[in-house]
Amino acid sequence: MSYPKRMTKVLIAGHKRHLETTVDALYEADLLHVEDFVEGDDSDFEIGMPIEYGEEVSRKLVKVRSIANALNVKPTSETVPLTESDVSKQLDVKLAEMDKEIDRNAEELSRLDARVKDLESAEKEVLPFLGYDIDLKYYSGYDNLAVFSGTVSSLNESRLLEITDAYQLFTDSGSKFFVLFVAKKFEKDIQSVLADMGYREMKAPDKSGYPSDIYAALEAEKSEIQAQIESLIAERAALNEKYGNFILASDEFLSILSEKAELPLRIATSEHTFIIEGWVPTNNFDEFTAAVSSKTNDGVYITTLEVDMHDEKEIAKIPVEYENSKIASPMEAVVDLYSRPKYNEIDPSSILAISFPLVYGMILGDIGYALVLMTLAFLVMKFMKSDAVKKLMYVLIYCQISALFFGIIYGEFMGFPLAGLMSHGVYTPGLIPGLETIVFDFGIIAGEPLMFPIHRTHMIMTFLIATAGFGFLHLNVGYIVGFFDVKGQHGVKHAVLEKLSWIVLEIGVIAAIVAWYLGLGTVGIAVGAIIAVIGVVMLAKGEGIKGPIEIPGLLGNILSYTRIIAVGLSSIYIASTVNDIAFGGLIWTPADGFSVMMFISILIFILGHSLNTVLSIIAPGLHALRLQYVEFFGKFYASGGKIYKPFGHLKKYILEE
Amino acid sequence: MEFTTEGLAALSKAIAIVGTGFASAWAEKVIGAAAVGAMVENESLFGKALVLTVLPETIVIFGLVVAILI
Numbered sequence: 001m002s003y004p005k006r007m008t009k010v011l012i013a014g015h016k017r018h019l020e021t022t023v024d025a026l027y028e029a030d031l032l033h034v035e036d037f038v039e040g041d042d043s044d045f046e047i048g049m050p051i052e053y054g055e056e057v058s059r060k061l062v063k064v065r066s067i068a069n070a071l072n073v074k075p076t077s078e079t080v081p082l083t084e085s086d087v088s089k090q091l092d093v094k095l096a097e098m099d100k101e102i103d104r105n106a107e108e109l110s111r112l113d114a115r116v117k118d119l120e121s122a123e124k125e126v127l128p129f130l131g132y133d134i135d136l137k138y139y140s141g142y143d144n145l146a147v148f149s150g151t152v153s154s155l156n157e158s159r160l161l162e163i164t165d166a167y168q169l170f171t172d173s174g175s176k177f178f179v180l181f182v183a184k185k186f187e188k189d190i191q192s193v194l195a196d197m198g199y200r201e202m203k204a205p206d207k208s209g210y211p212s213d214i215y216a217a218l219e220a221e222k223s224e225i226q227a228q229i230e231s232l233i234a235e236r237a238a239l240n241e242k243y244g245n246f247i248l249a250s251d252e253f254l255s256i257l258s259e260k261a262e263l264p265l266r267i268a269t270s271e272h273t274f275i276i277e278g279w280v281p282t283n284n285f286d287e288f289t290a291a292v293s294s295k296t297n298d299g300v301y302i303t304t305l306e307v308d309m310h311d312e313k314e315i316a317k318i319p320v321e322y323e324n325s326k327i328a329s330p331m332e333a334v335v336d337l338y339s340r341p342k343y344n345e346i347d348p349s350s351i352l353a354i355s356f357p358l359v360y361g362m363i364l365g366d367i368g369y370a371l372v373l374m375t376l377a378f379l380v381m382k383f384m385k386s387d388a389v390k391k392l393m394y395v396l397i398y399c400q401i402s403a404l405f406f407g408i409i410y411g412e413f414m415g416f417p418l419a420g421l422m423s424h425g426v427y428t429p430g431l432i433p434g435l436e437t438i439v440f441d442f443g444i445i446a447g448e449p450l451m452f453p454i455h456r457t458h459m460i461m462t463f464l465i466a467t468a469g470f471g472f473l474h475l476n477v478g479y480i481v482g483f484f485d486v487k488g489q490h491g492v493k494h495a496v497l498e499k500l501s502w503i504v505l506e507i508g509v510i511a512a513i514v515a516w517y518l519g520l521g522t523v524g525i526a527v528g529a530i531i532a533v534i535g536v537v538m539l540a541k542g543e544g545i546k547g548p549i550e551i552p553g554l555l556g557n558i559l560s561y562t563r564i565i566a567v568g569l570s571s572i573y574i575a576s577t578v579n580d581i582a583f584g585g586l587i588w589t590p591a592d593g594f595s596v597m598m599f600i601s602i603l604i605f606i607l608g609h610s611l612n613t614v615l616s617i618i619a620p621g622l623h624a625l626r627l628q629y630v631e632f633f634g635k636f637y638a639s640g641g642k643i644y645k646p647f648g649h650l651k652k653y654i655l656e657e
Numbered sequence: 658m659e660f661t662t663e664g665l666a667a668l669s670k671a672i673a674i675v676g677t678g679f680a681s682a683w684a685e686k687v688i689g690a691a692a693v694g695a696m697v698e699n700e701s702l703f704g705k706a707l708v709l710t711v712l713p714e715t716i717v718i719f720g721l722v723v724a725i726l727i
Contacts (some may be wrong), residue, residue, distance in 0.1 A: 206714070256713045285722055292668075337703060337704035337707075338704040338705065338708070339704065359677070435719075460725055461725070464722060464726075466726065555716070559715075559718075559719060560715050560718065560720065562718060562721075562722050563714070563715070566718050566721045622707070623714070625707070626708060626711045626712075626714070627706075629704070629707075629708045630708055630711075630712060
């Protein structure tokens, strides 16, 4: 059990002419969590102005990011960090150079894109006329002929014939498109008849030449332009290759400058002075002071400020950073998923490092799945560089170690029992020939005999009670942690009333039950009941009315732990169903010998177990997590601390000089 | 039609599982929708949203326990 890192409140004051060097020094130190200055009515101080270079930096940053966006720059494995001086020296020249090249490329590209669009719309216009071998120039320019071209919903030629037979009609069987030449004097009549048929005009393009020739020419031009576009895109990729590295480095370089330039917006300044308030980990305070003093040539005054540890508001302002052993630190990710601890409460990471994998293992408990998932976790860790992913993989590995351990206790491998078992006259063979389950001839619950390895499917009642019992213990660990938490925050008296009262209540109830079970009579039960009532009174005193109201919830919390066996059984049954389908005789059994069906069986086996492997992360993971978050954390964990974010930056693409 | 003890017990188990299953599903549906809505606003709520969403899962676990006890 450990508390978060101890923090010291720091005040840095100095003359404004030292502001820039101070900001540089603070950034370099990467230790100070700056507390934002809030302007008050009576204060002589006000929020500062950004450092002058800020404006120019943001302008350049916008440009770099727009270039990065246009080139789609992403970090690759070949990205090499550049030195800061290199970047700053070359920045202006390269920026102008990149800007020019990319502008030209972008302009050309948009011109070509527009041209492709034009060509496509021209093609669309010609397309309907492709079916008729008529020069486009013959579709217009007549004195005595009217031309109709377009579509109708259904063409009724007899209605045309009612008007005149002096026409020439071309239709295309495939489309509804038609062309009609008719004497000019009938134009009006024909028009109204066509309108009735749902005529939609599609005028012939104002061009001369055969549609097929025109179409071919358009296509040719289009493919030529497309080739040009492709070469421009290739050029872009080349630009990306050429500048990508520099763009990433300069983005980082400028971001750092911009962050520095904006620090004055978070601090107090007067006409000539500035004051920065913030938090530094106590262990690093000396190192911090030395670094800042030497960088600023002792130009600033650094001092610590007292913090009133009884003022909850003041405590809420303190940023929280974890301080855990290497083994427990991956669990910080799990705690962060819920919420960071408060500054003055116990950081539950190290407890979680034991209890989370323990519950996960109790649920999954299968050697096969544990080995598969462990291998998977190691592979992901090998190929993924991200720290966040690595932390989660460590958590997964912890869980699998526990699942492996329980897998051996349960004697399960991919849903198969490892050891044979004789139960109620039915013999189930095990995966390992000759290995038999040791069945003791006594049981504790519901006449179920104890055995090793433990077959969960044959000891359901025992497991229901055992998991509830585990829950009871787990929750009490929560109360004990809570006891130390409250003791640290408000003193022993509060801790006893708020947390120990639960344990007193439990002892009372257990005493009463034991007395009843052993037949000790009313006196025994009464003693238990009195202890329980004392517990309730203490609780009511400690937590007010809210405490006794929560008592029935405790029973619900304990019963909630029976999910350990419930979810576990569902996983076993899925696995053994897959095994039954694959090798149980439906398709193939080992007795059938070598055949094609064997491969189908193996395929079903692999698919089914892949599905169950995925479920084996999700179901036990979520349920184990929930037992920690809801049941366990509910007993002690307040959470809601502020995350420690030191002013500084992890340099990824810039080399330290 | 004749009711046997085993038949009635099996039916009771089924009712316990079906009823609690539906109850869990319905509750999780309502909470899940709200949780996703909250997460759109603030991604860091994932942990709490997850906890709230799986909270009603307990109902079906109780159903299962009852079904086993029948």
